[in-house]
Amino acid sequence: MTGRWVRLAPLGAVVAVAAAVALLVRRAPDHLEPVDAWCSPSLARPFGCGEGGVDLFALVAHAVLRGVALASIVAAVGFAVGTPLGAAAALQRGRFERSVDRACDLIQAFPTFLLALAVLSAVASPTRVHLGCVFALTAWAPFARLALAQTRVVREAAFVEAAVALGMGRARVLLRHVLPNVLGIVAVQLGSAGATIVVSEAAFAFVGFGPRDGVSLGNVMDQGVAAMLRAPHVLVVGALAVFATSAAMLWAGRAVEAEGR
């Protein structure tokens, strides 16, 4: 029982460290000191500086916090929308079930990155809210698919049959009997969905679609690639931060996984 929550520790640690740094290091993540541009890591600046002398310690901390917040919200929205949808589709059977199933197939295989680029191009300068909305457009699919598969098992159970026989409405069967049995399994997807969103946000910022404030891990990577020969520490810091954040998210998702076993 206790062992499973240990898996939340990496994410907790990443967020705690980032929050502590963001609070304690007084430099703003977008504060520039051109004299120190591309300076190497030192005691005063543990991660060194990036383009225009931005302090990477502060920038990475703020970027991680914002990325994790965005990913948690979008993953939660996907979970809240996808799970009832998938469960309802499987309970309904027939055409509705098939179309939800097929839609999930398509969305999961689709180059959603390109779709998001197209939708984002309609706004002059994307903000984090825009990014979140675009991610939420497709984030529900993996949850819906899992809920669908799990409900196909649950709907054959005797207690569902009994509830239907007792004359319960479809919504009531869904809420009282099906969803409680599905939630635990579907929640497993939260971690990998969150990790995907952390990486996607960074990828968008990397290719130049990020939030205008420039506080994103993707911007750190972008600076790092541009200055690969001059200041390789920027690239290393950015890559490690992306990896640590997404791995912590994945790991945290496994905290729910053990419950089903």
Added chain:
Amino acid sequence: MLGRSPEREHRLAVAAVAVARRIAEALAVLVVLSSLVFFAMRLLPGDPAALVLGDQATPAELAVVRAKLHLDESLGAQYLRFLRGLTTLDLGESLRRPGTSAMSRVGEALGPTSELAGLAVAMGAALGVAAALATAGPWLGTRKRWVERGLVVVSATPLLAFAPLATYALAARARLVPLPGDPEAGFAGLAFASALLSLPLAAQVGRTGRAALAEIAHAQFLTVARAKGATPARIWFLHALPVVTGPLVTVIATQLGALLGGAVVLERLFERAGLGTLILEAYASRDLPVLEGAVIAAGALFVLAQALSAVVHAAIDPRVRA
């Protein structure tokens, strides 16, 4: 020859219906996608003409761009024009390069991206199958656990994190591969970018293949092969591998979308020409016809690859043929 037995004709008819349904579905996906792109550009807040010209534009300039994009017509008329343009592959002129059609710019960009993605799929499939066979076969002994761990680590590592690091290590430090942006990178540059892009795919293929092979490891037909004295290589390559090709083809098909997304990141990293670069450039300069064309072309590429994978699956595995 079999002749035209009624049963055979019936099976052909069923297959024809299945193919027709797939084609219809692929077309429907393309139409929905392109409509989504069309309406996203026009219905979301913000005047496309103002986006193209920026804040300083005079009303007269705005009117010219509106007329050029046909934004002065009603939405219905615009949509009809757009659909007609789709069927004739003519989405209008590129705004930034007057005189060039948007579709010709998209066509130019499709080549490099197809090379990159195609080579990555080939590499990823080969690498993934090799890893799966290594974990299933007897060759590695207890060391196969390292392969399994490697698969987990690679699949948990985002391309965005390891691709720039690998580029720094191999291009900037070791000088083994061309630096990003090197105009004379040639095939070495393409191969390196494809290899990076193929790694996440290889991890997925490897994990799926491993699970599928483990499932049939004790199947009767393999026991028979063993009893006949077949070598492990013969057992796993000739008897087991064809059986698990289905799931592998399916997993490659579902990873194609992620692969195209990764291609955008890598094109940016290596400053390669391609669909991703074109989309980013068209976005930055608000070249709407090119942007629409590029996204739709990417969707078409994807739908085509999906259909292809279904055909390959059916050709390899007689069990999925209707």
